[in-house]
Amino acid sequence: MMRGMIMISETNSFTEKFDLLGCIQCGRCTGGCPVTVRADLNVRRFVYDAYNEEKLDELARLAEIWDCTTCNTCAVRCPKGLKPLEVLLALRSMVVESGKVEPTVRDALQSVLLEGNPWEKPRAIRCDWMDGLDVKMAEPGVPVENLFFVCCTIAYDPRLQIIARNMVRILNKLDLDYGFIGTDETCCGSEVRTLGEEGLFEMLIEDNTELLNSFEAKRIVAFSPHCFSVFNTYYPDLKSEVIHYTQLFDELVGENKIPWRGELQKKVVYHDPCYLGKLSGVYDEPRSVLQKIPGVELLEFDRCRERSLCCEGSGGKMWVESHSKKERLAETRIKDARALGADIVAVSCPFCLLTLEDALKGLGFEEEMRVAEIMELLGEVVEE
């Protein structure tokens, strides 16, 4: 008998939530997954096996669920609109709920809860990077054009603080209404989500939405693609538009507002961060900023833009050690850059900077080339 949509019976929570029955087992997810070259993860198998409710506990115990870098390739490639990685994250949630996580993960999550950052640093020193700088602070209730969201990793990591410091130096030369949040700024929750701590993530969304809305910002400018992506995807009640800083700078260089001081006579290859590229579709703006830097010759990886290779920096990988002895993807990336003859691998994400720089040092190429954030490069060519 012909009827409308047949009601699904006897399916578990995963089946409907992740549309498991929509899967045609084509393998584009696993086929595209960048970590398959060095880890046992086969995300298609998880989509297939998660249909069986009784098997979920067993699946959650498999170590490879922690190999996913949440680069989103599986979701972008899926012809049926599934998000295979979300199945892995839901399994991680089951582990987190049972409390059987690695101590590093536990400590990171606890630190977010207590101090608002995953790096086990006191909230009180979140703005130490501002020392010696004249930073305009935003105030709740006072409208501001551009509200900057720094990111925990950039705020606390001494290697990365230069990104924020350069930003302030350049902003102060421009006629731009801006403000920083200060020590109240709290983790965006991107990595909390990928580590499977759903409850804490929800709490962060609630608290951060309230905090960010209090500033009445026209737009929020995120330093990290991770904060940028998570705000745009998981913060439905945010009142301000959220952009990545490369989008702001694309506007600024387009309007010829950047006071260039010198030249950067270098061959630069840009590495697309997954959270800016594959997750958000921002490919052109960072390139256009780099191209405008006087002297820069911009190169391209063969695997660039939609085919870019993940650096393995996200998905909680900062706190879960990989046991694979095979070449890291960041190393592959550095070797590719060297083969291209690049002097600089430019990135626009704090995690990419850490992983690629680590790989470069591990390979011993420090004499020949370097990894730099776009903001670092801008700092070198904008007048003091």
Add this chain to the structure above:
Amino acid sequence: MTDKPRIGLYVCHCGINISATVDVDAVAKYAQNLPNVHVARTYSYMCSEPGQALIKKDIREQGLNRVIVASCSPRMHEKTFRKAVQEEGLNPYFLEIANIREQCSWVHEDMTEGTAKAKKLVASAVAKVRLLEPLESTEVDAEPAALIIGAGIAGIQAALDIADAGFKVYLVEKSPSIGGRMAQLDKTFPTLDCSACILTPKMVDCASHPNIELLTYAKVEEVDGFVGNFTIKVRKKARYVDVDKCTGCGECAKACRLANRITSEFDEGMGKRSAIYMPFPQAVPAKYTIDPENCLMLTRGKCGKGPKCEEACQAGAINFEQQDEIVEFKVGAIIVATGFDTFDASRKPEYGYSNYPNVITGMEMERLVSSSGPTGGDIKVFNGEEEIVPKEIAFIKCVGSRDASVGNEYCSRVCCMYTAKQAHLLREKIPDAKIRVYYIDVRAFGKGYEEFYDRVRRENVRYIRGNPSEIFKRGKKLVVKVEDTLTATPLEDEVDMVVLAVGLEPRADMREVMDLLRLSQSGDKFFMEAHPKLRPVDTATDGVFLAGCCQGPKDIPDTVAQAKGAAASAMVPLASGKVTINAQVATVNEATCRGCGYCVSVCPYSAIELVTVNRFGHELEVARVNEALCKGCGSCSSVCLSDSIQPKSFRDRQILPQIAALGGTR
């Protein structure tokens, strides 16, 4: 309308389609007590012959003068039952359908609710049927000619069939030659017939047929009128070549300053042509055309010291002063056979089609493997460094098909088989090649298709179950990143060439044809047929029919079959010489019409116009309906400020009691 209504009411079980959720006996019993209902019965299938006989017998023996059938949608069987009552001498419009299937049993699960609603629907039909007026349908003459838009294999086949039956055919093609996509193909699956060899004779037949007028390099600009009486305006674009003088010798193309410098559309961008060109050697008509977008003379007004083509043409056929020409004619029916576009592979950037010259599409492969193609049939590709004969070849299926991420959820129905065919042809040309076909499912559903797929596999074409996710470069090789899903093994296969089995998409410019002929699109964006099963070549516009891939992806056998179907349907009005005009059309009360023109602006069929009438010495405007164009949709009635325009059978006085009965019955 003099007789008192005597209504016969028939409730259909439709097997269990209705009776599972509607208590049909209870509905009949209830109806028995409604005013003017003389007899109420149930039957398992009212549309069957015994079902219809039941109605006829009651009309005869019980003197019924109104009939209600409570069954499926009127779109299904209204015609069936009208015919049945007419055969017993009743006016066919004294019939009303209560839709208790689509509007009731199929949308309810609970028998009590379903039955209650069926009763309401029946009561409202009773309220209306009493008030119906007798209508007469009229007939008009049909022009014994057909217009066919698009001269690929679908248009060609339909043209030949109609012309052979003795009717005039105008075959309009936008490019300089007829032949379409089929002319570009090398061999055809599964029989491996040479595509050109089986197509060319048909092309020539079209050109020489006394009943076919070819209008190539032309575009339909205007369509007016209605089934049986369409007036068509076609723009024949200037070719800048006098086709009566051109002998097709080709000296002009050899002489052209841009010889071998313009990208050849026919060779899918892999070959070159001149600015004056014939798309391919077997083109029909075998005449040259100057491409106005590239020709130096036409773009810059000068070509060296003088156009070389003009110098080379012995026949004096070149004419840079030539203008577009408008041709006007009348036809009784139209067939749309506008074909398809292939999926643009650059929309899946992960496959690197825009990055690597050795990643090609299936259509490009057709030209590459063809002996009349740009390489004379030699399989050679440029790998970024050098030209090579590929020894490791990957075919990727479902590129742009079955893929929600590019908005194409449908299967393109030809890629599985053209891939198998191309794998076979490559095996013939490069016997030691490693050929891999990456697939999700193999759909070999046609006659001889599975057998052909079996044969190709046994020719050592390796089928790997997994749809590749990415292509990148490693040295001189392309890497296909894929999972073999049968062994759950992620692979990075290194190959020399990748063939993307791109799917079929609706024509990018289909909107123009849609607007011209008031056609609609189905969910897959192809032209929508009137009914997916029972009226597969008809459209919502009477007298306009569909053939080939413009209606949905299909292979050559299905295209030809559909073209023959469309030709047969189009010939119905041509052969009978008459078309029946729908009787349920809008009618204007000219005494109250204020001539505001709102109805004219909302009519989706352009069926209404304002005319000037003289009333008691005053000139004033009123609306007038062209009954041949009116579909009785009622849009006009809904906006009329003075209730002056109303569709027959759907007048306010007929449908308001019907609506009241729906709300008032418990």
